[in-house]
Amino acid sequence: xxxxxxxxxxxxxxxxxxxxxxxxxxxxxxxxxxxxxxxxxxxxxxxxxxxxxxxxxxxxxxxxxxxxxxxxxxxxxxxxxxxxxxxxxxxxxxxxxxxxxxxxxxxxxxxxxxxxxxxxxxxxxxxxxxxxxxxxxxxxxxxxxxxxxxxxxxxxxxxxxxxxxxxxxxxxxxxxxxxxxxxxxxxxxxxxxxxxxxxxxxxxxxxxxxxxxxxxxxxxxxxxxxxxxxxxxxxxxxxxxxxxxxxxxxxxxxxxxxxxxxxxxxxxxx
Numbered sequence: 655x656x657x658x659x660x661x662x663x664x665x666x667x668x669x670x671x672x673x674x675x676x677x678x679x680x681x682x683x684x685x686x687x688x689x690x691x692x693x694x695x696x697x698x699x700x701x702x703x704x705x706x707x708x709x710x711x712x713x714x715x716x717x718x719x720x721x722x723x724x725x726x727x728x729x730x731x732x733x734x735x736x737x738x739x740x741x742x743x744x745x746x747x748x749x750x751x752x753x754x755x756x757x758x759x760x761x762x763x764x765x766x767x768x769x770x771x772x773x774x775x776x777x778x779x780x781x782x783x784x785x786x787x788x789x790x791x792x793x794x795x796x797x798x799x800x801x802x803x804x805x806x807x808x809x810x811x812x813x814x815x816x817x818x819x820x821x822x823x824x825x826x827x828x829x830x831x832x833x834x835x836x837x838x839x840x841x842x843x844x845x846x847x848x849x850x851x852x853x854x855x856x857x858x859x860x861x862x863x864x865x866x867x868x869x870x871x872x873x874x875x876x877x878x879x880x881x882x883x884x885x886x887x888x889x890x891x892x893x894x895x896x897x898x899x900x901x902x903x904x905x906x907x908x909x910x911x912x913x914x915x916x917x918x919x920x921x922x923x924x
Contacts, residue, residue: 696750696771706732706751715744734777743788750794753777756784757803763788772796781805781823797835801825802863817855822863822881831871835859838875862897882912 684692691698695706709732713724725742732748735755743764748754753770760780762768765788770777776798784801786792787809792799797815801807802823810829813819816836835858840851856876865879868887873879880897890904898912 693771694749696752702732702752710748714746714748717744737782750777754779756780757782760784760786762786763790763809765789767791767793769793774798776800787829795836797858807831808869815858816853817875818858818860820859821861822865824864825861826866828867828869828871828887830869831867831873833859833873834875836875884912 688698691703695702697703709728713721713728715721716724721744722741725744726740729742729751730736732751733754733756734752737756737758737760739759740756741761743762743766745765746762747767747769749768750770750772751768753775754768754777756762757780759782761784763786766786767790768778769792772794774794774797777794778792778798779800780786781801781803783804785806787807789810790807791812791814793812793814795814795816797817797819799813799815800818800820802821802825804824805821805827806825807813807827808829808831811827811831811833813833814835814837815833819833819835836853836855838854838856839848840854841848843851859873859875859877859879861873861879862881862883864882865885866883867873867885868889870888871885872890873885874890874892876893877891878894879885879891880895880899882897883895883899883901885891885895885906886900886902888904889902889906891901891906893905895901895906895908896911899908900910900912901908
């Protein structure tokens with residue numbers, strides 16, 4: 655044990671005191687205004703700041719039909735793209751809106767978070783006919799998020815991306831589902847707090863079309879889920895799943911293939 659500690663003490667110290675994002679927020683090298691612009695607006699532009707502040711103060715919290723109309727009229731001035739017939743609820747948290755693109759006929763319900771901050775220029779992209787129910791969080795932290803056409807995410811779910819989280823069309827997501835595309839921390843050094851050690855990634859999360867995720871599912875970084883899969887409530891997915899799988903458990907394992915004949919053996923009955 656003593657030899658291990660001595661060997662680690664000779665390693666060079668890490669430069670950052672906290673995670674990269676926390677270090678940016680707590681640094682004294684930037685003014686509070688610049689921190690706000692970097693956090694919320696994403697551009698060091700007075701015109702972008704003025705537009706953002708005006709639009710958010712005017713309509714973000716406005717209730718009733720007037721609020722819906724104001725958001726429909728004014729949000730396109732700050733977003734990267736908003737398609738036709740898009741409905742926004744009130745009290746939506748919007749960060750780096752110039753990197754957020756929303757297709758036609760989408761619904762973003764009240765109290766959602768659309769956070770496209772980070773260095774990835776792709777940000778957040780919603781295809782056509784997507785539904786985000788209330789209290790959903792789409793959070794980029796250096797990565798990007800892409801939801802295919804017809805994706806429907808129920809309330810209180812989280813999509814977090816430090817690399818990439820991409821869902822194919824017609825993805826159906828129940829409540830309290832977490833997609834964690836990154837966010838792993840190296841903990842190999844014991845002489846340095848974990849919060850100061852580098853983040854690790856297994857490449858993001860990629861989900862093919864027509865999948866269904868039950869309530870409380872957790873999908874971890876590095877998972878590729880094939881098309882037409884069903885993931886049972888409470889499952890924890892930490893590896894690839896082939897197309898047409900029915901999977902359950904923690905960690906998730908394949909119970910059977912949906913293309914399998916009902917006359918063939920079913921693991922759930924053995």
